[in-house]
Amino acid sequence: MLWNDEMDSELRDLFSKGLSYTQIASVMNRKFQTVLTRNATIGRSHRLNLQGTRTEERPRSRKHISTEPKPVRAKRPPMIKAEFIVPVCVEVPVKPRHITLQELSESVCKYPYGDEPPYTFCGHPSKTGKPYCSPHWNVTNPPRS
Numbered sequence: 109m110l111w112n113d114e115m116d117s118e119l120r121d122l123f124s125k126g127l128s129y130t131q132i133a134s135v136m137n138r139k140f141q142t143v144l145t146r147n148a149t150i151g152r153s154h155r156l157n158l159q160g161t162r163t164e165e166r167p168r169s170r171k172h173i174s175t176e177p178k179p180v181r182a183k184r185p186p187m188i189k190a191e192f193i194v195p196v197c198v199e200v201p202v203k204p205r206h207i208t209l210q211e212l213s214e215s216v217c218k219y220p221y222g223d224e225p226p227y228t229f230c231g232h233p234s235k236t237g238k239p240y241c242s243p244h245w246n247v248t249n250p251p252r253s
């Protein structure tokens with residue numbers, strides 16, 4: 109879209125009269141036989157530094173939100189302590205060995221797999237003194253922020 113000086117001055121003029129961008133586009137389209145969109149007039153007015161003089165036109169969505177009555181929030185459920193949350197669908201950067209219950213020992217990760225018996229377990233060497241390997245320990249004990 110090419111803008112000539114005449115169109116620029118028309119845009120300035122309409123803008124100073126307080127027309128909306130949609131109105132400016134339609135007036136100019138009639139006058140110059142153009143097919144300007146609202147966005148085109150917005151873009152051009154930005155380039156001409158016109159927007160700084162206008163304050164009333166705000167993004168429509170914002171206005172919409174502010175007039176909407178806020179839904180009443182239900183009371184928050186009580187906080188559950190992190191230790192009692194069992195992660196079910198967490199992506200862990202470790203490939204489980206899927207060992208059986210019988211194969212479990214003190215030194216291997218006991219992170220369970222499977223939704224129903226027979227369950228399998230991670231089976232990788234566990235963190236010293238912990239029941240899980242490092243990746244699973246991090247999942248079950250996320251660092252506190």
Ligand SMILES: [Zn+2]
Binds near residue numbers: 217243
């Ligand atoms: Zn593990």
